[in-house]
Each structure stands twice: as structure tokens, then as C-alpha cells.
Amino acid sequence: MFTPIMFASILPEILILTLAVILLCVEPFWKEDQRRNAGWLTSGGLFLIIIVSLLFGQPGEPTSVFGNMIRFDWLGFFFKILFMFAAAVTALFLMDHEKAGQRGEAYLLLLASLLGMNLMAVSADLIMLYLAIETASIPLYILAGFLLADDRSTEAGFKYLLFGTVTSTVMLYGFSLIFGFAGTTNIYLLSNLFASGQISVALAFSIFALVLVGIGFKIAIVPFQFWAPDVYQGSPTPVAGFLSTASKAAGFAVIVRFFFVAFPDYAPSWTVILAALSAITMTVGNLLAMSQTNIKRLLAYSSIAHAGYALIGVVAFSQLGAASVVFYLAAYIATNLLAFGVVMAFSRVTGLEDITDYAGMSRRSPWLGLMMLAAFLSLAGMPPFGGFVAKVFVFAAGVQAGYTWLIIVGILNSILGVYYYLNTMKYIYLYRMPNEDEENHPIPLTRPYAIALVVLVLGVILVGTVFAPWFSWSNAAALNLF
Amino acid sequence: MNFPILSVITFLPFAAAIIMLMMPANRKTEVRGVALATAALDLLLAGWVYLQYLLGHLTGYQFIETYNWLPALGISLKFGVDGMSAPLVLLTGIVMFTGVLISWGDFDEERHLSAGIQDRPREFFAFLFLLAGGVFGVFVSLDLFMLFFFYEIAVFPMYLLISIWGWVKTREYAAMKLTLYLFIGSVVALVGALVMYWTQYQNTGILSFDMIQMESAGFSASFQYIWFLPVFLGFAVLGGIWPFHNWSPDGHVAAPTAVSMFHAGVLMKLGAFAALRVGIMLLPEGAKQWAWLIMIFAGVAVVYGAFIAFVQTDLKYMIGFSSVSHMGLVVLGVSTLNHDGLVGAGVQMFSHGVMTALFFAITGMIYDRSHTRQIPELGGMMKALPFAGFGFIIGGLVSMGMPGFSGFVAEFPIFMGVWGRQWLVAVIASISIIITATYIMIAIRRVFFGPMPEKLEGHISPITALDKIAIFTLCSCMVLIGIFPAVMVPMVETGVENILRLLGGA
Numbered sequence: 001m002f003t004p005i006m007f008a009s010i011l012p013e014i015l016i017l018t019l020a021v022i023l024l025c026v027e028p029f030w031k032e033d034q035r036r037n038a039g040w041l042t043s044g045g046l047f048l049i050i051i052v053s054l055l056f057g058q059p060g061e062p063t064s065v066f067g068n069m070i071r072f073d074w075l076g077f078f079f080k081i082l083f084m085f086a087a088a089v090t091a092l093f094l095m096d097h098e099k100a101g102q103r104g105e106a107y108l109l110l111l112a113s114l115l116g117m118n119l120m121a122v123s124a125d126l127i128m129l130y131l132a133i134e135t136a137s138i139p140l141y142i143l144a145g146f147l148l149a150d151d152r153s154t155e156a157g158f159k160y161l162l163f164g165t166v167t168s169t170v171m172l173y174g175f176s177l178i179f180g181f182a183g184t185t186n187i188y189l190l191s192n193l194f195a196s197g198q199i200s201v202a203l204a205f206s207i208f209a210l211v212l213v214g215i216g217f218k219i220a221i222v223p224f225q226f227w228a229p230d231v232y233q234g235s236p237t238p239v240a241g242f243l244s245t246a247s248k249a250a251g252f253a254v255i256v257r258f259f260f261v262a263f264p265d266y267a268p269s270w271t272v273i274l275a276a277l278s279a280i281t282m283t284v285g286n287l288l289a290m291s292q293t294n295i296k297r298l299l300a301y302s303s304i305a306h307a308g309y310a311l312i313g314v315v316a317f318s319q320l321g322a323a324s325v326v327f328y329l330a331a332y333i334a335t336n337l338l339a340f341g342v343v344m345a346f347s348r349v350t351g352l353e354d355i356t357d358y359a360g361m362s363r364r365s366p367w368l369g370l371m372m373l374a375a376f377l378s379l380a381g382m383p384p385f386g387g388f389v390a391k392v393f394v395f396a397a398g399v400q401a402g403y404t405w406l407i408i409v410g411i412l413n414s415i416l417g418v419y420y421y422l423n424t425m426k427y428i429y430l431y432r433m434p435n436e437d438e439e440n441h442p443i444p445l446t447r448p449y450a451i452a453l454v455v456l457v458l459g460v461i462l463v464g465t466v467f468a469p470w471f472s473w474s475n476a477a478a479l480n481l482f
Numbered sequence: 483m484n485f486p487i488l489s490v491i492t493f494l495p496f497a498a499a500i501i502m503l504m505m506p507a508n509r510k511t512e513v514r515g516v517a518l519a520t521a522a523l524d525l526l527l528a529g530w531v532y533l534q535y536l537l538g539h540l541t542g543y544q545f546i547e548t549y550n551w552l553p554a555l556g557i558s559l560k561f562g563v564d565g566m567s568a569p570l571v572l573l574t575g576i577v578m579f580t581g582v583l584i585s586w587g588d589f590d591e592e593r594h595l596s597a598g599i600q601d602r603p604r605e606f607f608a609f610l611f612l613l614a615g616g617v618f619g620v621f622v623s624l625d626l627f628m629l630f631f632f633y634e635i636a637v638f639p640m641y642l643l644i645s646i647w648g649w650v651k652t653r654e655y656a657a658m659k660l661t662l663y664l665f666i667g668s669v670v671a672l673v674g675a676l677v678m679y680w681t682q683y684q685n686t687g688i689l690s691f692d693m694i695q696m697e698s699a700g701f702s703a704s705f706q707y708i709w710f711l712p713v714f715l716g717f718a719v720l721g722g723i724w725p726f727h728n729w730s731p732d733g734h735v736a737a738p739t740a741v742s743m744f745h746a747g748v749l750m751k752l753g754a755f756a757a758l759r760v761g762i763m764l765l766p767e768g769a770k771q772w773a774w775l776i777m778i779f780a781g782v783a784v785v786y787g788a789f790i791a792f793v794q795t796d797l798k799y800m801i802g803f804s805s806v807s808h809m810g811l812v813v814l815g816v817s818t819l820n821h822d823g824l825v826g827a828g829v830q831m832f833s834h835g836v837m838t839a840l841f842f843a844i845t846g847m848i849y850d851r852s853h854t855r856q857i858p859e860l861g862g863m864m865k866a867l868p869f870a871g872f873g874f875i876i877g878g879l880v881s882m883g884m885p886g887f888s889g890f891v892a893e894f895p896i897f898m899g900v901w902g903r904q905w906l907v908a909v910i911a912s913i914s915i916i917i918t919a920t921y922i923m924i925a926i927r928r929v930f931f932g933p934m935p936e937k938l939e940g941h942i943s944p945i946t947a948l949d950k951i952a953i954f955t956l957c958s959c960m961v962l963i964g965i966f967p968a969v970m971v972p973m974v975e976t977g978v979e980n981i982l983r984l985l986g987g988a
Contacts, residue, residue: 320555366507366605373642382638383631392627392672396555399676407676411669418665419658422641426654430645468552475554 006065009072011057012049012080013118019045020111027104035102039095039448042107046088046114050081062480068186069128071257075477076122078326079253083121086246086333087114092452093238093344099147100236106146109139110242117250121257126175126185129254133171133214136250137164140243144235156234163217163227171214174207190262201266208263208270215258218251219307221281232300237347240296241340244303245333252329255314256322260481267317271401275315279409282308286416295343295355298424299336302379305413306332312410313394316401322478324393327471331378331386334459339375341453342368349443355424360433365443369428371453378460380421381414386463393471486547488561488622491527491571492632494520495578495615499608510603514586517607521579524614528575535568536969541976543624543694551628556690560624565977566758567621569832569970570751574621576959577747577839578614580952581740582607584843599647599738606647610740613639617748620756626675627691629756630668636752637664637720640733640745648736656729656736663729664720667753671716671760674709678764681705696764697984703767710768714761714776720753722809724783731802739846742798746805747839751831754812758827758981762816766985769819776817777900781907783810788914792921797848797855800925801841804881807914808834814911815896819985821978823899828974829967830892833880833960837889840877840956844870847949848929851942857925862934866942871930873953878922880960883915887964891971 007014019042027038062073087110100106116136123129141164145157179185181203182193194204216224232240263270285305292298310332313325345368346361347353362369378385391414398407433439445453463470498520502513535544546562563571585599585606599606612635619632638661645657682699683689690696701709715723722730730750734742762769769776787807794800812834815827847870848863849855864871880889893915900908934942963970 362605363602370503377638380638383634388631388634392630392676393555395673396676396679399673400680404673404677407673411673414669415662415666419662422658422661425642426645429642430654468554471552472554 003065005063005072008057009059009063009065009070009122012053012084013115015049015052016046016084016111016115016118019049020108020115023104023108023111032102035104036095038104038107039091039101042091042111043088043448046084046091050084050088053077053081053084064124064188068188069125070119070122071124071188072122073477073480074473075257075326075480076253078473078477079121079249080118082249082330082333083114083117083246086242086249086337087111089337089341089452089456090238090242090246092448093241093341094236095448096348096446097236097238097344098348099149100238106143109143113137113139113143113242114246117246120250121253123254123257124187126178126187129187129258130168130172130175133168133218133254136247137168140239140247143239144231144243146236146239150234152234153236154234156231159227160231160235163224167214167217167224171211174210174214177203177207177210187258187262191264194263195265204263204266205269208259208266211258215251215255216277219248219255220304221277221307221311222284222304225281225284225304228304229297229300232303233294233296237296237340237344240300241337241344244299244340245336248303248307249329249333252310252314252325256325256481259314260317260322271315271317274311275403275406278308278311278315279406280308281305281311282410282413286413286420290416290420293355294353295358295424296353298355298420299339299343302417302421303336305417306336306379308413309391309394309410312398312403312406315403315406316397318397318401319475319478319482320393320400321397322481323471323474324390324397326474326477327467328390328394330470330474331390331460331463334456334463335375335378335385335387338371338453338456338460339379341449341456342372342375345445345449345453346443355427358424358427359431360436360439361428361443363432363439364441368443368445371457372428373425374457374460376421376425378464380418384461384464386460389464389467484545487527487531488545488563489547489559491524491531491575492561492615492618492622494524494527495611495618499611499615502604502608502611505604507602507604513604513607514582517582517611518586520611521575521582524618525575525579528572531563532568532572535563535565536973539972541565542980546624556688556692557627558625558692559628560692561622562624563622564980565973565975566828566981567755567977568973569828570621570748570755570835571618573751573832573835574614574617574748576836576955577743580839580843580955581610581743583948583952584743584846585610585738585740586946586948599740601647606643606738609639609642610744613643613744617744617752620752624693625691626679626693626696626760629693629760630672630675633668633752633756636749637661637668640664640737640741640749643741644733644737647738647741649738652732653736656732660729660733663726667716667719667726669716671713671756674713674716675760677709678713693759693764699764701765701767703771706765706768707771708768710761710765710772711775713765714757714769714772717753717757717761718813720749721757721813722750722753722783722806723813724779724786724806724810727783727787727806730806731799734802734805734842735796735798739842739849742842742846743839746802746842747835750805750809751812751835754809754816754827754831757813758816762819763981763984770985773817773819773903776813777904777907780810780814780817781911783807784814784911784914785917788917788921792917795857797845797857797860797925797929798842800857800921801838801845804918804921805834805838807918808838808881811893811896811911811914814907815899818896818899818903820899820902821975821982822895822902824978824981825971825974826892826894826896826899828977829888829963829970830896832970833888833892833963836956836959837877837880840873840953840960841881843949843952843956844874844877847945852938857928859935860929860938861932862930862938863942864930866934867945869950869953870945873957874930875926876957876960878926880964881922882919885964886961888960889964891963891967
């Protein structure tokens, strides 16, 4: 029985798969110098899929379909839109990557990973969830190590693979314990079992801890963050951007659904654990970011810190908390993609990645400088950019839940953040290039970059000023959890 | 619906900033033209609001505009002015207009003259206008969330403006110090605001950031006792309150002239105003309990600031510390929580804003021509720059609190109010009047009279017509209020009535 609602629930995935097949069939017939057009195809196709999904794939009342494998609700839907947006932008960034852009496999792997992430956001069953996580991860292992001639990239790929498989195995062990003791793999049935006392508290917490290892790796929280800086630095920059945004958001989608739905009765205890992790993650991320000299590593540590901020919303364990996490991720995806996009555009032309190399950038390319300013101020949590509103919502949720101490840690951390973000802006705006004549050479932007960056800047500003629609969608997503 | 004048005033600078950034970088004159036109228009609109309020004998919040921004959390874009904020809106308009005039620039290689902003004026004016828009937004916001939104917008352009166009020697240090101080203050206050928001929800079931609504949120006395200090001091950091004033003189000195004018003239008022509006008006019981501490802090600032200003040899540092001292008087007036003190504080905010903007403008003109700000190295400027000299003397008279000028209208009630609370503080604080008079007179004598040092001879070219317009505008405000206090005092009194009502007629 294949009902219309089942069709609607996986409409985006069907279309993504179709797009991937089209790409696979068309790409071999293109000549070497035309292959980058695969990026136009992927990105254009994904934007089209977003529009089609918004028109025809909107969920109504939350329902479980495909034998309770998939939950069709706003939470999953909103996350899917975010992932597809991130992938579409990443495809644009990939196009003019010198070594990866001409190869169709890169786009295909991106789509495969996206498919996995979409399913992560909607999985209502542990088996489905595990399959989705692996589908999302394996293409990313390959993409991280995509530049075979580059040792750093190979190292990044291997490191990511090793950490990824180990942590996902640990998580799988947690899943198997659940099935062994509870006899079900359905997330929505678990809460009753935990509540009925059939599963002991100790066991429930072991399961929680094992699952947290796997997801903690995905979202790069301390102490599972070691891979992030090396992998971001080594992998092709567009892939690093995708890893730090969509992949992280997918992890949060799982956290929110799995923990909120399966463990509501133990919430007072596990929120304390997550609160501690959140505080440590923010602090470690920000402190280590301060001493970085490579811009990609700086962004890696800053993205670790941002996972900590977003966790505050999870810790709050309330409808506002969940909504603020979703909102935070929406703002963060646009912001961080923007930052990585500027880094990518800059290093593509200059081949440089150190923060000191950015000296005089605003004189060379005022617009690129302004875009970096928007991205970094948004990361620092300054209005009128998305980061400010997102941070205020997360903090508001934390205060509501009574976690005032965590909010104080959060604000202390955002002060550290302001320090190093502004320090980077100092290079871009204040310092001159060693050879001042070079300042007359602007950094050319190719068309895909120009489009992607403009879309992202508008996104960051729109999320930060006209925040009502985004918040009501986030709120609709959060409503599905309670 | 009426013409949304306050929104126009607030968003006009943002629009102008975007337009300027769109213009080609080499069209410097056109960029300056857009900046001046926008500033003039904003000044006219702000003046119109002020006159309407004054001549209409209006009271309470007026020109209210409400747009639901995020109803789910009770966030709305709610603008309105009262007798306290209307003068400050006008002040921002004045400082913005004169700041653009001063930064217009006058470049002449032969005369070693490089006044105003020559490097990247497009970015300079765009950032300056973002700052101005944020400042307008804070003064007119009646919604706590929006107040924070604009408050932060007003903070971060300072970093760029100081670090890019500031004085080479200290700009990086000063800009970072300033930004961190202000950011720490504002996030501390933000936590307080969020706690107030949720407590209101618990007490009344209303989910709203509307500050008029929050006045009747029924915060318990112990709640107010705990949260008053973080909120008040968090904002007051930007008001330069002792012992958190340290960023302020460094920032003044490092900033380019127009930014110093904005910084001392308007931004510090932003801190004092937000501390008053959020700290005192929303947590009146806490204010009563802690008034003694605020009074001590302010009293120390007044005297200490004056003494430190007295020993400075750098003209800008002198004015910077005198700002700490004068802003101390504002906070002192606020801490009395009585009619006289609050009225004085309200007028002093305007008076000091205009006066200090004038001082910084003239100091900038002198520095551009003589390339020094050391008082001992200057002299005889009265002959070379007579117009600037008269301006500085008028500013000096205001600073000393001479009758007939706005400084007297402001300071006299403040001391009356303090006397009513604690005569000893009034006596100690009044020492500052003598010190201020001394250092101002010494500075005037050294810089403007006496012989001109030989190496400056022939280098001092006259100031431009634009500079003269700026000086004239600022001076006429101070004299006008000094001679006719009725153009401002009754208006501020209506704002004070409202505050006293919240304080329960104390």
C-alpha cells in the first residue's frame, strides 16, 4: 500500500535520488572542461527540489509511515530544507575548486550524503536511523580525502573515517542494547518502556551514554571533537564547510528527536550531563580558537564552540528550547557557510590560508571584506545578523529552564568569541599588505561564488532582522516533540 | 495612521549606509554629499519631533508606533519618545550632522593639512551611520528586545571606526578594550533582562518585552534587589561609570574626531539612558535600595575624573577624563531619585553631549593643523583660529557651569537634588567645579593665548566654512538653553514625572 502521504513524506528524497541518477547518466558524456557544469545541475536541481517540497511536500499532523520507520512532521521537514540549502550552496562552492570541481563524483557523493542526512532527520526507528547515519557519513569520508595528491586531505579522510567508524560502532552497541532489553527499535515506543520501569535506570543511562558518543562525534562536542580541526583543515574547503554546517545540524536533528522523544522521563538527569558538556565544549572551543593561525582551524574551533551554544537549547528541554536549537542551526548554517565561502574564494585565488594573509583584504576587495565582516559578526553574535537573535533565543530558553549558570558561562564565552573574531577582522580591515601595490589587485569572484555569497549574506541578514517567519517554523518543528 | 517619523529617523541612516556602500569607492565627494544630506534630513526630523513635543506641551510617550515583530515571544518593534528621550534624539541628530561636517575633509599637501577622513570615506561614513542608526534605535525603543538589538548595533561599528581610522599609536589596544568592556556590560544586562522577562511571565502570565508593560510586572523586592545592580551597572559601563570608566578616555583619544564626538557626545548618554530606563524604571525598588552605592560611584567619578583631567597634558585625554567627571554628574543626578536630581541629569545629558562634541571637534581641528595635542606645545591659536577659539571658550564656560549657559541649567539642579539626599556628597562633589574651572582655564590660556611656538608659525591654516557651521550649531544650542531654560526643562520634567510615579513619589 503506497498512500499519497507516504509519497509526500519522502518526496525530497525521491527527487534527490532522481537528480543523482540524472547526474550519473549525463556527466560521463561531458567533455573535461564542461564537467564543472555538474555543479550548476546539482545546485539548480536542489533549489528546484526545495521549491517543489515546499509546495507539495509540507507535512500536516505528525504521522508515522513506512511501518513506523519514518516520522513525517515539521521537525524533519524543516531540517531537510536546511540540509538541501546547505548542499546546494556547497555544490556552487565546489564548482570552482581547482581539483575537485571538474569531477562529477564529488557532486554525486554530496547528494548521497544529503540523502542520508535527510533520512536522519526523519528516522523514527533505530535501524533506519543507523542506516541513515552511515549513508550520510560514508560519502563524507570519501569527500574529506578527495584530493589524493594532497597528504593533508588523505590524512583528513583517514582520520575522519577512523573516528567516525569507532564512534558509530559504539553507538550501534547502544542501539543493540535497546533492542535486546526493550524488544523494539521504534523510538516512539521507547519512552513508555523507560517509564514503565522495565529497563533499569543504570541501563537507560548506559544506552544514553553510548548513543551520545556517536552523535557527539557528529556534532563535534568535547570530548569527541579531536578530529574536527585536522579534518576541516585538510579536506577541500567546500567539504569542510558542509561538514561544519549540514553534518552538524543533522547530528542535532537526531539529538533533538531521539533524546526528547525517548528519554523524557530522565530529562532532569541527562540535561545536567549535557549542560556540563555544553559548558566545556564552549570553553574549550573558544579558548583553543584564540591561538589559531590558520583560518580554517579557527573556524573549526569556533564551530565546536557553536555546538556548545546550540546545546543550551537542548539542555533547556522545553518547546522554546527545541525551537531555539532549530533557529540557532538555521542561522549558524547560513553564517558558517558564508565564512567558509569567503575563505574558499580567497584561497582559490591566492592559495593562502593563514589569518595573516588576509591583511589588506578590504582594500583589495571591499565587498569580500564586508561579507567576511557580516559572517564574523554573526558568529560573534552581533545584530543585525542572524547570530544575535539565535543566541538570545537560546539564552532565553536557558534562563527559562533555570540554567542561569550555564548562561553566564555562555556569555563569558561569547566575550572570548568577540575577541578572536574581531582580531581576525583587524587583519582584513586594518593591516596593510607587505607590498602595498598588491592592494590594487582585486580578488576575482567567479559567478557561482558571487551567487552563493550574495544568497548567504541576504540569508544571514534576513534571519537576523525579519526573524518572525523563521521562528514560527522552528516553533512548529518544536511543537512536534511535545 | 500617522507618518511613522521615529522609524524614518531610525532607519534612514541604515538605508544611507547601504546606499553609500553601493557607490564606487573613488567617488569620495558624492559619498560625502549623501552622508551630509542624510544627516541634515535626520536632524530636521529629530528637530521636528522635539518641537512638536515641546510646543504641543505633550506628556508621556508620544509618536508611538507598534509593529508586531514576533508575537509568539512578545517581541514588537515599538517606538516612542518621552520627555527624557526626545532631547537625546535631537542630540544625536545634532552630533551626527556636525560630525559629518567635521569629517568632510580638507586636504592640502603644501600646507601639511590633512583634515577629516581621506582614507576610504565610503566605509567610514557607512559605519558611522550604522552607529547612528543604532543610537537612534535605542533612544526611541520601548521594547526591551529591540533596545538590546540596537544597543549592540551601536557598539560594534565603534571597533572598526576606531581601529581603522583612529590614532595610529593606541588604536588597536583602545578599540579592543572598548569593545570588550561594552560587550561585557551589555551581555550582563541582557541576562538580567531575560530573567526579568521570564519573571514577568511567572507573575502575570504575559509574555512580552514591552517596557511599558514591564513597569507593572510586579517584580518582588528581593528580585529587584538582586538584579538591579547587574542591569544598571551593565548599561552604566557605557555611561563611563567609575570604576568601569577605564575604556572611555583611551577610546576618546584613539578615535578619529567625528567618532570621538559620537562616543563622548552620544554613546555615553546611551549607557546612562539605558541604565535609567531599564534599571531604574523597571526595577524601582532595587534602585531605592542601591541608590547609596550608585551615589558613591558617581561621586567618586565626579571628583576623581576632574582631578585626573587636571593633570593631563594631552588635550584629548583631558577632555576624555572631564567626560568621565561630567557623566558622573549625570549618574549622580540619577542616583538621587528625586525631582531636581533627575531633571538636572536629563538636561546634563544633552548639555554635556553638545559641549563635549564641540570640544572634540575643535581639538580635532587643532590637531590636524599642528599635529600635536600636547598642551605645552601649543599656543596662540586665538589669532590663527579665532572662530575655533571662541567656540572652545564657550564650551569651557559650559563645562564650568557658568550661569547663562546650559551647564548651569543642568548642574545646579543636580547639586540641589544631591543636597536633598546627602549634603556631604554634594559638598565633596562640588570640589569638582573648582578643579574643572582650573583645568579649563589653564587649557584655554595655554592653547589659545600666549605666543605661538615657532615651529607652528605659518602652518596653521584657517578652518573651513563647514567647520564654522558645525561650531556655530553646537554653540548656539548651549547658549539657547542657558538663556531660555524653558526650551528644555519643562519637557524633561514631564519625563521625570513618569519616573517619579514609578518610584512611588519618593
